[in-house]
Amino acid sequence: MKKKQGQRPRQHEEQPMGIPYVDEFRDGRLARKIAAAIAAAVRPARQYRFMEFCGGHTHAIYRYGLEDLLPANIQMIHGPGCPVCVLPMGRIDDAIALARTPGVILASYADMLRVPGSNGTSLMKARAAGADVRMVYSASDALQLAVAHPDRQVVFFAIGFETTTPPTAVVIREAARLDLDNFSVFCNHVLTPPAMRAILETGDELGLDGFVGPSHVSAVIGTRPYDFVAADYRRPVVISGFEPLDVLQSVLMLVRQVNDGRVEVENEFSRAVDAEGNRKAQALMTELFELRPSFEWRGLGQIPASALRIRAAYAAFDAEQRFPVPAQAVPDHKACECGAILRGVKRPRDCKVFGTACTPDQPIGACMVSSEGACAAYYNYGRFKDVAVAGQA
Numbered sequence: 001m002k003k004k005q006g007q008r009p010r011q012h013e014e015q016p017m018g019i020p021y022v023d024e025f026r027d028g029r030l031a032r033k034i035a036a037a038i039a040a041a042v043r044p045a046r047q048y049r050f051m052e053f054c055g056g057h058t059h060a061i062y063r064y065g066l067e068d069l070l071p072a073n074i075q076m077i078h079g080p081g082c083p084v085c086v087l088p089m090g091r092i093d094d095a096i097a098l099a100r101t102p103g104v105i106l107a108s109y110a111d112m113l114r115v116p117g118s119n120g121t122s123l124m125k126a127r128a129a130g131a132d133v134r135m136v137y138s139a140s141d142a143l144q145l146a147v148a149h150p151d152r153q154v155v156f157f158a159i160g161f162e163t164t165t166p167p168t169a170v171v172i173r174e175a176a177r178l179d180l181d182n183f184s185v186f187c188n189h190v191l192t193p194p195a196m197r198a199i200l201e202t203g204d205e206l207g208l209d210g211f212v213g214p215s216h217v218s219a220v221i222g223t224r225p226y227d228f229v230a231a232d233y234r235r236p237v238v239i240s241g242f243e244p245l246d247v248l249q250s251v252l253m254l255v256r257q258v259n260d261g262r263v264e265v266e267n268e269f270s271r272a273v274d275a276e277g278n279r280k281a282q283a284l285m286t287e288l289f290e291l292r293p294s295f296e297w298r299g300l301g302q303i304p305a306s307a308l309r310i311r312a313a314y315a316a317f318d319a320e321q322r323f324p325v326p327a328q329a330v331p332d333h334k335a336c337e338c339g340a341i342l343r344g345v346k347r348p349r350d351c352k353v354f355g356t357a358c359t360p361d362q363p364i365g366a367c368m369v370s371s372e373g374a375c376a377a378y379y380n381y382g383r384f385k386d387v388a389v390a391g392q393a
């Protein structure tokens with residue numbers, strides 16, 4: 001189309017072809033249109049209960065006020081897809097014990113440093129007491145620390161779902177190539193499909209009508225690993241991008257499936273996800289990692305075959321082989337409802353200490369620490385939404 005003189009080019013005209021724009025997926029006018037389509041599609045006599053598995057979606061829902069755009073008979077239930085939140089307190093204690101080991105530098109992401117361990121400890125507090133704990137932005141940063149400090153043992157506290165696992169695999173392979181004898185990984189990588197199965201195995205406690213499926217995880221594993229949700233548990237899944245229009249469109253797709261009586265895995269995030277996923281990343285994960293028989297999740301307990309450990313061929317880079325770790329099961333703080341929130345049975349405002357004793361500055365539970373945690377998202381974007389404003393009717 002010919003531009004009028006003086007008219008600024010539209011944003012997308014200045015960008016390389018084929019790359020969609022974030023702004024296009026945050027367009028308020030389009031959001032209202034999709035919301036109207038959802039309102040027209042829902043059956044008034046029916047309740048719709050959808051779980052967004054991923055903390056990134058929880059964050060988008062609160063940040064953009066998407067719940068306010070949905071009809072009252074659609075309820076979004078926050079799932080266990082926050083990688084910081086799902087790690088049980090025992091694993092935090094293990095990381096603190098590793099950090100306190102003489103000669104060790106423990107490296108991890110900023111959020112992990114603030115997650116409370118037992119007895120009010122954290123990696124941050126361990127650092128204040130003299131442990132050498134470093135904040136890194138990537139697995140590769142941790143490897144660089146090992147290269148820079150050949151006289152110290154560097155342990156990378158690795159966490160996350162299938163999205164962050166391939167970068168950890170890359171650094172382990174690189175450490176092997178460099179023949180580094182001072183680098184190891186405390187591996188806490190967990191898997192999405194077994195956690196979804198665990199949620200579904202809780203029966204009808206949640207009365208779920210479907211899932212808004214993970215986006216970045218699915219870019220790695222593809223859509224096929226969710227087929228069991230539709231086939232075995234008769235629940236639809238729509239893989240969704242993280243932008244507000246993605247989430248709204250995915251909810252609309254779920255509503256339509258429910259209304260039509262269809263149970264399918266659909267893909268709203270087709271600009272990044274296909275059925276097969278990233279085979280190179282999958283091959284790398286298979287080469288470096290194997291399934292743990294069982295792994296404890298905060299709120300969900302032991303889930304079989306739900307996490308990864310480093311294969312024997314790379315045992316030299318496995319911190320659990322190299323150092324003694326306590327590996328004790330530790331219950332959450334008794335006031336903390338993180339477990340129930342991660343199972344989807346409670347919401348942040350149901351926790352008695354939300355926003356009072358527990359805040360992002362002074363967190364009692366992991367859900368208040370991570371930016372993907374439901375409590376932090378609700379605290380930052382939603383806690384005042386039910387408060388009456390003086391002068392308003």
Ligand code: SF4
Pocket residue numbers: 335336337338341348351352353354355358359363364365366367368369375
């Ligand atoms: S408010 Fe704090 S203590 Fe309560 S569930 Fe959330 S993180 Fe846990």
